[in-house]
Amino acid sequence: MADVTFDYRNLLEVEGGLEERELQKLSPRLGEAVDGLLDEQPGFMRLPRTREYLEASLEVAEKIRSSGATDFVHVGIGGSALGPMALHRALNHPFYNLLPDRGGPRLHFAENADPMTLSGILDVIDPKGTWVNVVTKSGSTAETMANFLVIRGALAEALGDFGYQARTVATTDPEKGFLKRIADREDLVTLPIPQEVGGRFSVLSPVGLLPAAVAGLDAEALLAGAARCVEEVEEQGAEHPAVAGAAMHYLMDTSRNRNIRVMMVYADALERLAAWFVQLWAESLGKGGKGSTPHGAVGTTDQHSQLQLYMEGPQDKVIEIVEVRNLPRDVEIPGAYEDLEGVGYLSGHTVGELLGVECDATRRALAEAGRPNATIRLGSLSEENLGYLMQALEIQTAVAGTLYGVNPYDQPGVEAGKRITYRRMGRPGY
């Protein structure tokens, strides 16, 4: 059973917060937006109940794990990387790149076109035991293809000219694109990114399911959590808190000029979740002069960096805290320096307790300073909760798209820069 709750009290009860009558006024449009989503069933709404992609991903994951692979390099960017990275960071070991007791290869992500990161990956992988998963919906994103060509070269060098082929997975559009052509030509293992699912909504397709399963995570539980969220939205419609949140964030932007949405996660493990959400909200809604600006922050770290601005800077933000009630591990703070009152008081507490208290203190301080904030609470870091939350945020974003009157599924604004890059890099036809 997923345990994810949304708490909007500090959006309503703070000074200058939203009023019930504003929400009432928007309520018919919100109802229409969620009914429209449920009628239309865009691809991402169907993923949680689709077995086909889970089964295909599990089969490939088993092939990889049983081959004795040492390393798995996931090559992709944006929607083809952020979701899998978010799951990996939330559910695997922060430094070993997998959970030691679950076995399987270490995971590496080649996302940016950054020679330092790529060289770093090449430094640590064992090419003889490496699998590469190249993930691109369009099949030709420059950064992804460049990173793939480099890793492919390293594997070919170690395994012989065609040795890399048996260790390469192409996750892409099932029918078109250059990667699909390469996969057909070289007879690569392929997994589909369904045509009707956009990159930033694709974490519950093979894009996220394969790397999760390769690392020994429970991909089925991810889908079960997401399916639970869809069921609840079907039952509750506009009353569902994720849907209601779309209205609140929309109103905060359009009627309070709070056009920055800061997702502040109180767990290092959720840092990539915030990055995933930033793409989802920004690329889906930022069009036609509309949309609010998402920003990711980590508590407590950013209390010592950005909180001053959130407390006393311009009244243009909504802070959304994401906290985890039970982190899987905690560390006791041992007794020492008890005669020094500025240090000794920490003894006997735990690091997790300090994190939780600081989170609560920040929420209260923000509210008392008239700074609207919301909280998303996860009972624990689990596949089910992550699946639920990601589906809920996707639904919220799609509903917000309808409220803003924009198409949440396209991203025309990124094309101009791509064309200039292609021209300067000498791609034929540009």
Ligand SMILES: O=P(O)(O)OC[C@H]1O[C@](O)(CO)[C@@H](O)[C@@H]1O
């Ligand atoms: O999966 P692809 O086609 O490589 O695209 C990667 C990312 O690039 C974008 O198209 C934007 O440049 C995103 O929408 C997408 O998630």
